[in-house]
Amino acid sequence: MSQTVDRALSILPLLAQGPADLGQVAERLGVHKSTALRLLRTLHEHGLVYRQQDQRYRLGARLFALAQEAVENLDIREIAHPHLTALNHECGHTVHLAVYEENEVLYIDKVESRYPVRMYSRIGKPVAITVAAVAKLLLADLPESERRTVAEKLDYPAYTSRSTPNAAAFLEELARVREQGWATDLGGHEESINCVGAPVRGTDGRVVAAMSVSAPNVVVTAEELLSLLPLVRRTADAISREYSGNTPPKETSA
Amino acid sequence: MSQTVDRALSILPLLAQGPADLGQVAERLGVHKSTALRLLRTLHEHGLVYRQQDQRYRLGARLFALAQEAVENLDIREIAHPHLTALNHECGHTVHLAVYEENEVLYIDKVESRYPVRMYSRIGKPVAITVAAVAKLLLADLPESERRTVAEKLDYPAYTSRSTPNAAAFLEELARVREQGWATDLGGHEESINCVGAPVRGTDGRVVAAMSVSAPNVVVTAEELLSLLPLVRRTADAISREYSGNTPPKETSA
């Protein structure tokens, strides 16, 4: 909508692929060098872009700061975290929390055996949206039409022999998930890893987040993992309740 | 330099503090609502901003993707990582790798007892630049004038009784660090945590990164930690050598 800003922002993904000098940026943007220079300077002033010794431009540190602050301000994460930790203590496995945002599913919290980590390698990377239990839960809740649109647009990489093969199968799976209120990923992403997940709902019943427990085959069989389902669902429901209760935290009396 | 882009980018830190609606954004930017709307729309198209159900704007997922890609493309990190892991195996303590970038020091890698983590809670947060060993190493290498300028501009929070109290003390410390070629942080940030660090240098001898080993008092005394210094320096030198060797990877013959 705004040409100038549009161009400036297009520089970021371009630099994400690796450093580039002024000429390259200008060329790939399709604008004059002087224009690119001014845009880069503006980005630089805001710390989104950094100029290394060889004069080439890189993405800057402020980007991390922003991403960091963004994830910390997710109230769902804040509310859910203690529940996730508790669940982890009970079952010992890795616990994930994820949200859906414009055709992407995004991990926003994770508790592993020993360390509560706030930001991980997986954030930002394309989540295996066609197979992950949390992805199924989040997509299953979309309105019918949107669900279909999204499913059609997706790629269906065959991570393993048990990955979701195509849109039809995925929609079927989503319907099942929607009905039963929980989801699994049995070796669909990595042959030896299984997950069970349950949805977190807001006041209006819509799914606002999803959580899952993951464990490798070698530790527990899929059946054993499935036996954790009641516990997982109870945890998700507890988060839902607390989130719904706290949703309108409008100042009633200061 | 570019007004439009400048305004658009100013929205990001604003939203980092928490979700805001159109009116708030317009007001805090000092522009008309319609202007703010157009800027937000452009940011939205690029995925940097997300609109939640209540119509308020939040920072978007693409931000994570960018931050993620940015950190992965740091070649220093890639080269250093195996060395950091090796060092961690030898001594068992937490190992950090950091770089300096426009008045900020930034952790870009970390190896902890059990998990190699690629992105951590600390990235993006203001590093304790006045006390951290890696910060001292990176700042100590700046040219005299810049070093002074930076030192004057900094705040000197008294994290503990042993924190660097002011610019004068800091500059003195930097001089010492510069001379001896290594640095420590003995309880300057957290009373019970000590660190020893050494610089990683590029071909031209300039410090391009810094690494450190941290351990709590209860595990090893400061003296014991200091006994690791030779090992730390050897590791840093190994990284320097490999980085210098690989620095000009220009295609000599396709």
Next chain:
DNA sequence: CGTCGTGTTGCAGCATGTGCAACGACCATT
């Protein structure tokens, strides 16, 4: 010493972003 390849600057022209005012949607209140 000249040539090439950079990044940088000033400027004229006009595309583009700007603020205004009016509209529509929604909610709360009466």
Next chain:
DNA sequence: AATGGTCGTTGCACATGCTGCAACACGACG
């Protein structure tokens, strides 16, 4: 139901501020 208020959205006329050009500065290279 009707009213008033808030908030997001749209179309438009104006002029701001962005654009691309051409010329300059600087360093590397032969």
